[in-house]
Amino acid sequence: MVVSEESSRTVYNSLKGVGVQLVSALPETWLVHLIRLAEEDPDMTLVRVNKEEEAVGISAGAHLAGKTSAMLMQNHGFFASINGIVSFAMLYRIPLLMIISYRGGMGERDTWQTEGGRVTEPVLQALGINYTMLDSRDTVTHRIKEAHVLAESSLRPVALLLTRDLMWED
């Protein structure tokens, strides 16, 4: 059982394809290759944050400065950044491209991930955040492109949920 390098590369290349120049991240198992790809890319600014909410401010600063950014985090990190999302990104109409690893769903073996998995989509829905799944390499590029387009046209956060089917190779 390993994290899929091929899927990670597809996601990373798709982010590059929509012009992402800055990536903020807080590591988690499924994001290991994505973060490494950002680190090895001389054209990418990688900011490793201590808490995911910092990334909202960093992305807001990048946006105001004319740069496209993406946030890499786990669903629990998304929970930890909600005040920033509401009180900065939504209030100030800042587009955010949030790539969230959707832990705790069907097939999850780690007990500690399971509560967060149950409430991830209800919380996104309660916040009115448009989201879609990244669950197959065939559709990753198209969905990332569409999410980026919507974030920029609506000036709001959008979320892409990285699923087990995409990220994990049994």
Added chain:
Amino acid sequence: MGAVAAELYSLGHRPNFFYLEHAMGLASSTGLGLSLSLPNKKVIVLDGDGSMLINLGSLSTLARYRPRNLTIVIFDNESLLSVGGFPTATSTGTDLEGIARDAEVPQTGTARSVGEFADRFQNALNTDDLTVLVTKVEAVGPPGFHMDLALLENRFQFQRHIRSLEER
């Protein structure tokens, strides 16, 4: 951020001022995003002690990436003035400059008078390195928090201003 933003506005608005009226704690993170994205521009964040305390991890992230064009001024009045003046942890001894220094912020200082602030701030502008300048101030706020500038108007004006700098 908070009372600092309202006070800055009361001194006269400029198109290169962005007021974070909410999202407590994220002024320094926004400064990091701006300074990394605009390496040839000087970015100055005016923050408060309460806002810095709520996002202490930001000092560590700032030090890690060390944008040399970023200066963070923390006006430390030892209280949460804008919500009623409750004392913060700096009132009982928490030393924000010490935390910044130990996070490996390369240039740090604490100013305790207007003259000392002026000297240290000028020094920060002249020094090409990340600076955190804690400035001890009295817990006296601006006359009011009203700004005759809608939050979104400020946000788009600021973005447009940066774009105009880039096009120059």
